[in-house]
Amino acid sequence: MFAAARPIWPAGLTDTMNVACGVRARFRADTRSSALVRVTASSRYRVYANGLFCGHGPATAPHGHYRVDEWDLSPYLSSGVNYVAIEVAGYNVNSFYTLDQPSFVQAEVELGGAIAAATGEPEHPFDVFVLPERVRRVQRYSFQRAFVEAYEFGPGVHDWRTSDAQPSPPAQWEPAGEKQLLPRRVGYPRFAVQAPRAVLATGHFAKSASPEPPWRDRSLAGIGPEFKGYRIDELTLVPTDEIGALAMTGWERTAARYEGQSLRLGERQAAVLAFDRNLTGFVGIEFTVSGKSRIALTFDEILTEDGDVDHLRLGCANVIHAACEPGSYALECFEPYTLQYLKVLVLEGDCTLTGCSVREYANPDADRGEFASSDDALNAIFEAARETFRQNAVDNFMDCPSRERAGWLCDSFFAARVEADLTGRSVVEGNFFENYALPESFAFLPEGMLPMCYPADHNDGVFIPNWALWFVLQLEEFQDRGGDGTLIAALRPRVESLFRYFEGFRNEFGLLENLESWVFIEWSKANDFTGGINFSTNMLYAAALDAAGRLYGIEAYREEAAALKSTVREFAYDGEFFVDQAVEDEHGELEITDNRTEVGQYYAAYFGIADAEELPLWFDSLMRDFSPSRNPDEPFTADIGGIHPANAFIGYYLRMELLARQGLSAQLLAEVKAYFGKMAARTGTLWEHNRTEASCNHGFASHVARVLYRDALGIKSFSRKQRTLTIVFEDNALASCSGKLPTPEGDIVLRWRKEGGNLCYRLSVPPGLTVEIENRSGSRLVPER
Structure with a gap:
């Protein structure tokens, strides 16, 4: 991918924590020249052209691989001497955002098709400096990210970006070894x-006069062999102590x-x-x-x-x-x-x-989708969902763009749907799966297990077995979104190895029991009932087996899934609701507990353990009694009939899917307004929880955009692989709605309004699409041209 550049770094500092390196190229050009800079690095870089910000990267890649960016320099060129300056931060600490890999930079300037400068190339080299203004020995920003930023500025500190000035004596550099390079693939941010x-x-x-005790988060106090950084006694300054x-x-x-x-x-x-x-x-x-x-x-x-x-x-x-x-x-x-x-x-x-x-620093393609309805509150929520997505999907599906910037599984299941809806493509998702496909193995994790978030370092060995099962569910949906078949095939060994791992935890009933590490259902009381046999986990396990069976044509997986569902139903349903857990008593006998949670009911319904036809009273109670709207100020707090309340993720998101399946769109939209309306009004983004003690900008929450496309506009389903579109008009209490769903072949545009007893609509679709329209609105459909 590089014509001449080689990876380099200041000598002796390849493994040193938090080093700031600058490389600079000087070349002659004019305003008509075509020019680009090609670059990758570990850990992060930014590019300036003649002192003007040009780009930031690289896009996320798995261990041992690095994605290459190409930034167009033409808009920044002047006639005569020009400068390209690249600043690189080499962190060399384990985190969930940047990987603990030796620092390097590899860059070249291409001018009119010829290489004008290249790192490691003696005839047209980049100047190399260790930048002195960034303070090296500082605290970690968070457990999930690297270091805070602290600087020491003097006059002319940035002159080296636009002249031959030297920020420090030129550094001797050393080659950093050949790198496995990947294309960026995802779009370049616009940097508005x-x-x-x-x-x-x-x-x-x-x-x-009465300060609080100094903040001693694990990112400060937990430095050691498993969590790299500078210890408190090694720090040059501790800004959180002073400001606190x-x-x-x-x-x-x-x-x-x-x-x-x-x-x-x-x-x-x-x-x-x-x-x-x-x-x-x-x-x-x-x-x-x-x-x-x-x-x-x-x-x-x-x-x-x-x-x-x-x-x-x-x-x-x-x-x-x-x-x-x-x-x-x-x-x-x-x-x-x-x-x-x-x-x-x-x-x-x-x-x-x-x-x-x-x-x-945001996704450049999220504005391709459109939505507008007769309800201003829903319109504001859609825009907040779009804003949330664009900030959480630059080049990976992140949980939040703040504290972690980590690519969590399960979160990605929901965000990937939104990428397809808003951008018409699944390029971030393609990179996401490629990142999981390329490593030979995942350090610190048991054989077969997938990292709970990736690319990330998991030195402590913690993983979420449940999240690996969501990986399989997302992979099947990726296929339906027209995902790369070669990539899906390449991931088959990963999926089969994952299920071999789970085989070691199946008991005499075929149920998973006593799983390792962090068994996670959601942030609610349900997480207290994960020991022994957790039925929600087994429901998810059955669904993942079924998905893998369909995806790869493995009938044995589907047979196991059917048997698991039957067994879970037999053990977990107590005649009224589903219980969460079974454990061994002191005599080694299996005891079904009376621990019941709201989210456990959602798992049972969503994964097909039971439905409204089989258990109508149970399902009716689930839809009617457990709405978060029952207490709009404090949803998910009321204990109903001894059943512990759910939380937002993933309980409420499963609930929204269940309401949609039942065609309860008016109720669903009312709940969406009650829950998300205050978020859209207060921050313009959607939150991790219903309260502000956590992230107020969380990627999975953008899934409400899918809800509004489906349950307000009426685009019930769209399969890019099968080229089928289903429109369902519901009685959802809206007077009008319009929207645009982009696809690679063209836009799906739908608009409708109610007039008297008629529902007048206009639908435009790309050629070759099979369309099915269903009317449940209670109005007479009137197509318009």
Whole structure:
């Protein structure tokens, strides 16, 4: 993929933690030249062309593999001498976001088809520097990500990006060994720059008279052989300790529209700025300091009750620190973060803020889908779902773009549906599965088990066996979405090895019993009932066997699945509801417990253990009595009939699917508004839970876009593989709805409105599509041209 470049790194630092390296190419061109820079790296990089931001990467890849990006330089060129500068952070720590692999950078500039500069190429080399401004010995950002960002700025700190200036003496470099390279495949982000909408408040702070104990998250206190980083006694500074010991002493809350105006802050002063919604990207400020100063940026998705920013709310260190000599600076953080509110604190000296922004880092294709209805609340929820997806699916399906940026299974099952609906393609999903297919094995995990999130390091050996089963369910849906058949075939050994692993845990009844590691049902009381035989897990296991049997034509898997379903039904149904668990008593006899959970009922219904025809009273109660709308302010809190309440994920998401199956669209849309409406209004994104103690921007929550396409608009199902489309008009209480579902062959466009007793609709589909239309609306269908 590279014509001349070789992977290199400053000598002796390949395995050193948190090293910032800069490489620079100088070449002559003119504004008519065609030019690109080809680059990959470990761990992360960003590219500047003549001082202008050009790109960030690379796209995620599995252990031992690296995806290559190509950034077009033509828009940034000037006549004469031009500069391409690449900054690379080599982290060398295990995490869920970047892999613990030796640092390197491999890059080349191609000008008019010829190589103008290449790393490791002596005739046209890149200059190589160790960048001194980034503080190396700092705390981890979170358990799931690498390091916080702390800087030491002096005059001309970034001059090397646009001139022959040297940020430090040129570094001797060493070859980093040949790398296994992969194409990027997924789209390149657009990096739109967003300004704040308002300065909410300014105020003063001082050391707190009664500070809380220092924050000692596992990312700080848990450093050791299994979790790499710098120990507390090795740190140059601990920003969370300093900021945590401060308290605001007064606020001036005269909110003012932000229009780029200068904001002067003295020592121990702070300002809070607000963006119009939750954003993910690179936080930037432009500022001047008249003397030696220290500036801290803290940020979060929401404000505290007293209108402040809690930089530790999410269990990660949302802080950027800069120590500055007198001068003017432009600081744009290297890593993407998630925020709606930004707090600027002057710890020492002074600061005149002259600019502020977030450069977005988001999926570029999520705006291809469209949805609009007669209900403004649903429209806002759809846009929040779109926003949530685009921030959580840049090049991998992430749980959240903030604390973790990790590609979790199960979450990916739901997000992958949304990619197909909003973008018309499944390219992120293709990369997702390729990442699982390529490694020879997964370190620290039992043979056959799949990582619960990947690409990620799992040095502690923890895995979620349930999530590996969701992998199989998603893989079958990937096929129906027109997924790469070669890739699906390549994953067959992974799937067969997974089921061989589970064979070791089947008891005399054929049920899985006493599974290893973290058996996870959802964040509710159900997770307390996972020992022994967990019936929800066995329901999922049966569904995964059935899916694999269909996918690969393995009839034995399907027979096992049918037998498992029958056995689970026999053991778990107590005549009223399904119980969660069976355990051995003190005599070694199997005891069916009376532990019953709401989510356990959803598992039973969703995976076909029982349905509305077999158990009508049970199913009617499930649909009627267990709605989260029963207590809109605190859903998932009411214990009904000794049945522990569910939580959002995955309980409510399974519930939405069940309501859709039953055609209860009016009830479903009412529940969607009650649950998601406040999220869309408050952050413009959808949350991990119904409350704000966790992520307010979580990838799986974007699945509500699929719900609205299906249960509001009426696009019940679309198979890209079979080329079939089913439209079902429901009695869903809407007066009108329209939408566009993109496909590789063209857009599916549907719009309808109710007039009197008629439902007037217009449908446009790509050629070659078989369409079935069903009317359950109670109105007479009137097609329009």
